[in-house]
Amino acid sequence: MSYAIKQPPVYTEDDYYRLPENVRAELIDGQFYSMSAPSRIHQTLLIELCTIINNYLKSKKGSCRVYPAPFAVKLFSDNKTVVEPDISVICSPSKLTDRGCTGAPDWIIEITSPSNPEHDYIEKLNLYKHAGVREYWIADPITAKITVYHLEEFRFQMDTYTFQDKIKAGIYEDLWINFQDLSL
Numbered sequence: 001m002s003y004a005i006k007q008p009p010v011y012t013e014d015d016y017y018r019l020p021e022n023v024r025a026e027l028i029d030g031q032f033y034s035m036s037a038p039s040r041i042h043q044t045l046l047i048e049l050c051t052i053i054n055n056y057l058k059s060k061k062g063s064c065r066v067y068p069a070p071f072a073v074k075l076f077s078d079n080k081t082v083v084e085p086d087i088s089v090i091c092s093p094s095k096l097t098d099r100g101c102t103g104a105p106d107w108i109i110e111i112t113s114p115s116n117p118e119h120d121y122i123e124k125l126n127l128y129k130h131a132g133v134r135e136y137w138i139a140d141p142i143t144a145k146i147t148v149y150h151l152e153e154f155r156f157q158m159d160t161y162t163f164q165d166k167i168k169a170g171i172y173e174d175l176w177i178n179f180q181d182l183s184l
Contacts, residue, residue, distance in 0.1 A: 013079040016072075017099070024070065028127065030080040033119070041141045041184060042111045046086055048182040049109060049139075053089060056175050064091040064106070072100030075131040083127070086111045089171075104132040107171050112140045125149060129156070135170050146179065 010030035019025060024035040038046070046068055053066045069084045082100075087109035090096060095103040108128055110120040120138050128136045129151045136149040144163040150156070150170050161167050163184070169175040 010080065013074060013082055016082045024084070026084055027080065027082045028123065035084070036113060036115060038111070038113070039141070042086075042113070044184055045111050045139055045141060045182070048184070049087055049177065052177055053087070053169075053175075056172070057089075062091070063093055064089055065093075065096070067101070073105060074100065074102045075104060075127060081127065083124070085109070085124075091171075104128070104134075106133070107135045107137075107169065108133050109137040109139060112138060112142070114142055117142075121147070137167075141184075 008031065011027055011032055012030070013027070016025070016027045016032075024037075025032045026035060027033075050066055050068045057064045057066060067088045067090070069086045071084060071088055073083050073085060073088055075081045075083060085105070085108040087107075088101060088105040089107035090101050091106045092103070095101050095105075110124060112120050117140065125136065125138075129149075132151075134150075134152050136151055138147045138149075140146070146161045146163070146165070146167060148159045148161065148167065148170070150158075161179070163179040163182075166176050166178040166180070169177065
């Protein structure tokens with residue numbers, strides 16, 4: 001005698017967009033992951049980084065744009081993964097839709113949550129690498145460290161910095177972010 005093993009439901013992009021407005025969640029491989037409200041330091045870091053990046057991009061007058069969370073990023077065409085990176089930099093206007101971004105952003109920055117840092121360091125790192133994100137930063141306010149992953153084809157490099165360092169954005173020739181200058 002055989003028994004069917006009950007499988008969890010597989011959700012899609014349509015289910016993601018039907019979530020109530022007050023529910024923060026990401027859809028990864030057909031499963032929802034709830035997101036807690038960010039802390040004050042998280043939001044301060046988000047605003048500081050977005051401001052620096054946005055000012056840089058505006059000065060270059062190019063096609064790149066920066067978007068802070070909540071901003072939906074549909075990484076793959078399978079409709080089963082929609083994430084909300086803390087900061088997304090997209091340089092291809094064709095990826096932008098009224099709902100967010102379809103495809104891999106060029107640069108993503110995640111600010112870790114004390115409740116689940118592994119999500120950013122393991123699951124999202126693998127997702128972003130597989131999707132084709134060129135550069136991925138993880139800023140950890142608890143340890144005051146920034147981990148930078150260069151994920152471009154044929155290159156996987158990881159560097160670790162502190163909130164006392166000046167860090168070069170690898171996808172640009174002349175963008176440096178001095179974490180000592182941030183008002184944290």
